[in-house]
Amino acid sequence: MSLTDDELDRYARQLVLPQFGGLGQQRLKAARVAVIGAGGIGSAVIPALAGAGIGHLTIVDGERVELSNLHRQPLYQTAEVGMGKALLASNHVRARNPHVGVATVSERVAPANAADLLGGHELVIDGTDNFATRLLVADTCLSLGIPLLSAAAAQYHGQVGLWRGRPCYRCFVGDAFDADDCDNCAELGVIGALTASVGAFAALLAINGLAGIGDDPARTLHLFDGAALEWRRIRIPADPECRSCGNMRGDGVD
Template structure:
């Protein structure tokens, strides 16, 4: 695998970065990333990763564009209301960067298809807006042995964390949120610019992780206060009794 002349021109500002260079750009090109959710978070993640030259993006979203989405999901236009998000997002990727392969999956992720849809990727990015789906994605990532980048935004608060084998996302939130009736941004609201901020930070985290920039990125929760405009970091711990990644007792 090598970079074409067009790719060398396209990624010139990456390649001159000493932390990234040609070797890092090649790692981006070799990567396969699944993005679950092409809503507020995904609408920022997908353009950033396409522009960065990720080799293949799989976009999973069974939803259609609603007028209320346009306040924060800059991938979509008013004339596209009622159209499927996964297909529209994949068309955006193809138009933005012909060197990025893309697969659009216009189905909702569930326990029956999660392994098939998410298997074969180097990184899973979850930008969905309900705990039941997020926990299912996390459990699948643990089962597949695939790193998970979880990003969420609600009201004025955002969070991003990269998980590997331990701790996992379920270690962080526990089992109380497996139900489908937990609050979402539809009920609580979300500032439009917040999802772009959090999604862009998630994309940067993904690029750094794939390219090997910044040391150990796993197991740290990044919290953003959109009202106070500040970030803080919290180191997460594994839950030995976690039913997803916890180690079974030897007794």
Template sequence: MSLSDAELERYARQIVLPKFGGVGQQKLKAASIAVIGAGGIGSGAVPALAAAGIGKLTIIDDDVVDRSNLQRQPIFRDDQVGGEKAMLAARFAMALNPHVEAVARERRIDAGNASELLEGHDLVLDGSDNFATRLAVSDACVGLGIPLVSAAAVQLQGQVGLFRGAPCYRCFVGDAFDSEDCDNCAELGVLGALPLTVGSFAALMAIRAIAGMGEDSGKLHLLDADQLSWRAIPLPADPGCRACGVPPQSG
């Protein structure tokens, strides 16, 4: 996929990178990424992905902008309170970079529709705010063979991981969280810059995966914003995982 003169100028600082180059930029242009959630993490990820030159973004969110969102979701403005997040985020992405196609899906993703909504994408970036959604997205990605970048942030803690098959996100959290009853930032609070930092880091992982810059899967990256420290821990695959594992044979 060739790059226009305008794109060569726009992405010049990326193209000169020895490990990226024109080939990497062409891979981004040809890529389609689904972003689950246009909240705090999405507000960090969507601008980074659009600015980098991802060819198509599908933004999936059924929520509307609330004034309390604005502290950590700067892709929205005060005069957009009450507007559909997915539509506004898609408009933001295309205004930022006219070479990007951004599509809004104003639907709540769940186990019943996840495969339909995600099929055909090259990567999924999940910034949703509950375990039921994250697990539904993870299971669909395993079934479809799509890499998943899963990101979360609350209070002063953030986490990001890239999952390709096994281990999957379900290996990490298990089956105990297949519900929408989990803590979220509305209850626990969150420092505004944290989800934006996590979202940008998730976008970086997605860009690396699309461009083939390294094998980053199988590790969980943890951010402690209180201590200003990052650390990575390995994630073992669960051989009995009902999404990606092979259950032991009976008899």
């Protein structure tokens, strides 16, 4: 997949990286990524992926901008309160980089539409703020064989993990969080700069993975303490009783 003269100029600072180069840029251009949630995490992920030159982004969010969103969602302006997030985020991508194709899905992921929305992507990035949606997305990605990059932030704490096959996201959180009424940042609070930090880290992990840079980060959870300003990482073991991936063999997808 060749790059145009405009793309060569636009991505010049990436192309000169010895680990990245033209091959890495071509891999990004060929990639299709779905971003679930255009809130605090998505406000960092979406511009970063668009700027890096991901070939196609599908942005899924059924919510509208609220005034309380603005301290942590810089994709939106005060005058846009009440407007749909998915459409605004898609417009931002088009204005930022005309080489990125974008699909707008102004509805919530649900059991009836999850497979159709997520199918056909090389990577799904979930930045939603409730466990019911997160687990639905995780289970759907597992069934479709699509890697899931899950990012979350609340109060002063953030987490980012890439899940591919076994262990899966449900091995990490279990089955206790399937209800819609689990805590989210509206109840717990969150620092706006924290969502930006976690979202930017998630975007970098996605870009590296799609471009083929570094070791496979799957099965490792990255934890950020925003009060202490410290990152740490832990390996997540497979749960032999996991209802989603427990029937798989080994640590990968059969």
